[in-house]
Amino acid sequence: MLRLEDVHARYGAIAALRGVSVDVQPGELVALIGANGAGKSTLLSTIAGIIRPHQGRIEFRNESLIGLVPERIVRRGLAMVPEDRQIFPALTVEENLRLGAYIRKNRDEYETDLERMFDLFPILKERFAQPAGTMSGGEQQQLAIARALMSHPQLLMLDEPSLGLAPKIVEQVFALIQELHNEGMTILLVEQNVSMTLGIADRAYVLNMGAVRAAGTPAELRQNVDLASVYLGGVG
Amino acid sequence: MGNVGAILQFTIDVLSLGSLYALMALGLVIIYGILRLVNFAYGELIMVAGYTLFLLHPTPLPWLIMGLLAVSVSVATAYLTERIAFRPVREQSLTAMLITSFAVSTMLQNAAMLFVSPRAKVVPLPELFTVQLTIAERIVPLRNLIAIGVSVALLALFALLLKRTILGIALRAAADRFTMTRMLGIPANLIIGTAFAISGLLAGTVALFWFGRTGSVTPEIGLWPLLVAFVSTVIGGMRSLLGAVVGGYVLALIQMAFSNFLPPALLEFRVAFVFTLVIFILLFRPEGLIRER
Numbered sequence: 001m002l003r004l005e006d007v008h009a010r011y012g013a014i015a016a017l018r019g020v021s022v023d024v025q026p027g028e029l030v031a032l033i034g035a036n037g038a039g040k041s042t043l044l045s046t047i048a049g050i051i052r053p054h055q056g057r058i059e060f061r062n063e064s065l066i067g068l069v070p071e072r073i074v075r076r077g078l079a080m081v082p083e084d085r086q087i088f089p090a091l092t093v094e095e096n097l098r099l100g101a102y103i104r105k106n107r108d109e110y111e112t113d114l115e116r117m118f119d120l121f122p123i124l125k126e127r128f129a130q131p132a133g134t135m136s137g138g139e140q141q142q143l144a145i146a147r148a149l150m151s152h153p154q155l156l157m158l159d160e161p162s163l164g165l166a167p168k169i170v171e172q173v174f175a176l177i178q179e180l181h182n183e184g185m186t187i188l189l190v191e192q193n194v195s196m197t198l199g200i201a202d203r204a205y206v207l208n209m210g211a212v213r214a215a216g217t218p219a220e221l222r223q224n225v226d227l228a229s230v231y232l233g234g235v236g
Numbered sequence: 237m238g239n240v241g242a243i244l245q246f247t248i249d250v251l252s253l254g255s256l257y258a259l260m261a262l263g264l265v266i267i268y269g270i271l272r273l274v275n276f277a278y279g280e281l282i283m284v285a286g287y288t289l290f291l292l293h294p295t296p297l298p299w300l301i302m303g304l305l306a307v308s309v310s311v312a313t314a315y316l317t318e319r320i321a322f323r324p325v326r327e328q329s330l331t332a333m334l335i336t337s338f339a340v341s342t343m344l345q346n347a348a349m350l351f352v353s354p355r356a357k358v359v360p361l362p363e364l365f366t367v368q369l370t371i372a373e374r375i376v377p378l379r380n381l382i383a384i385g386v387s388v389a390l391l392a393l394f395a396l397l398l399k400r401t402i403l404g405i406a407l408r409a410a411a412d413r414f415t416m417t418r419m420l421g422i423p424a425n426l427i428i429g430t431a432f433a434i435s436g437l438l439a440g441t442v443a444l445f446w447f448g449r450t451g452s453v454t455p456e457i458g459l460w461p462l463l464v465a466f467v468s469t470v471i472g473g474m475r476s477l478l479g480a481v482v483g484g485y486v487l488a489l490i491q492m493a494f495s496n497f498l499p500p501a502l503l504e505f506r507v508a509f510v511f512t513l514v515i516f517i518l519l520f521r522p523e524g525l526i527r528e529r
Contacts (some may be wrong), residue, residue: 048419050419069424071419071421071424075421082419086416088409088412088413088416089412091405091408091409091412096409098402098405099405099409099417099420102402102420102422103421151421
């Protein structure tokens with residue numbers, strides 16, 4: 001469904017990606033794990049069209065994404081929940097969700113989609129008319145995911161959804177990601193929480209210094225890779 | 237009775253001037269919010285409206301039509317400068333855009349000098365603008381009341397647009413997190429083009445009343461409105477639309493207070509007094525009066 005081949009990209013002056021190849025099949029939950037600065041977020045930003053790769057191929061459903069601006073890429077069916085959530089704090093929950101549905105033109109479906117979001121995230125119904133910035137971190141994360149889902153993506157990219165959340169909330173977020181996955185959503189997940197991520201992922205890639213150091217199913221990775229060192233950036 | 241009249245007159249003066257400042261500041265901040273660009277070519281939007289009125293003067297058109305055409309020229313100029321000048325350098329850097337805005341400003345001013353004249357030209361005004369009302373024994377120009385009415389109506393319309401339409405919601409979102417709005421599929425060009433068009437509409441509307449005060453247009457006429465808009469946004473808070481409006485009225489209040497209450501000997505230094513007070517406001521509220529949330 002999504003295929004990256006030998007992608008190189010710079011983030012400022014730094015070569016943040018040095019020949020990354022990643023592959024996501026329909027219905028899969030694929031994780032990218034690795035230490036801070038390994039290039040995980042850069043990789044998602046590159047797929048989303050925010051950073052332009054200077055070498056390599058990115059294909060989504062057999063069509064190249066290279067050179068497309070972010071607003072075109074989301075129309076191809078790729079939705080992004082960025083690091084730090086990036087909700088619109090001054091806007092109400094309702095307005096955040098309306099913007100999430102911007103590329104959808106069907107008004108009736110919007111109402112149905114809202115109901116579905118309220119089922120998945122009951123708190124959003126409660127907070128509907130409230131400015132999003134007044135919600136807790138966990139609630140904001142739910143809003144960020146709901147906003148992305150409003151666009152009916154074929155593939156959902158999540159960048160560190162557990163960042164800065166209390167342990168109990170982190171568990172809820174992971175349970176939610178698993179639920180979405182069980183419903184058939186294709187997900188590309190970036191995480192630093194390696195053990196929990198491997199608990200729900202079908203496959204994972206270990207990134208280090210902008211390159212893929214290891215890849216495989218969670219069982220394979222647990223057997224072949226010193227996962228404790230993934231945090232520290234050194235993968236043997 | 238004399239006191240009531242004085243207070244009323246002062247209030248109307250502050251509100252009418254403040255309304256113009258508020259609209260100007262709003263047009264500047266709407267672009268700053270999205271692009272982080274202080275558009276130094278903003279004052280020229282007033283100028284082009286002035287020259288449009290001047291050029292239409294010999295025509296038999298009713299003034300209202302001339303006014304609408306002048307505002308349209310401001311909107312078109314704002315939109316076209318974005319398309320032609322700013323869009324190509326947008327991806328480069330903020331500095332490139334800033335320098336571009338100086339270049340656009342200089343080019344428009346020079347075009348006015350070259351194709352019209354470096355000297356002041358008389359701008360046609362409607363009869364209505366010369367009407368003086370007497371309220372509580374004080375003389376109040378009708379155009380000041382019209383300025384207040386039109387500005388308040390425009391502000392209300394703008395607030396409604398921002399609150400109720402999907403484009404308005406997108407504009408507010410983009411002012412906060414521009415890249416994120418793009419990742420939701422909202423085209424950057426649509427947002428920025430709309431913001432420039434709105435700034436043109438605001439500047440063009442202000443121009444009609446601005447020339448009601450000055451009566452003539454020169455190539456450099458845009459400098460003072462630009463300065464006023466900039467100072468208003470600094471007072472009110474660069475990142476808040478509400479702040480721009482508040483800043484506009486506060487600046488007008490300060491200016492009118494000094495103009496009215498300074499002893500005659502100091503009156504010629506009133507601008508210096510105004511900006512000194514602005515400096516003090518910024519010392520105590522460096523982020524402006526209205527903080528973002």
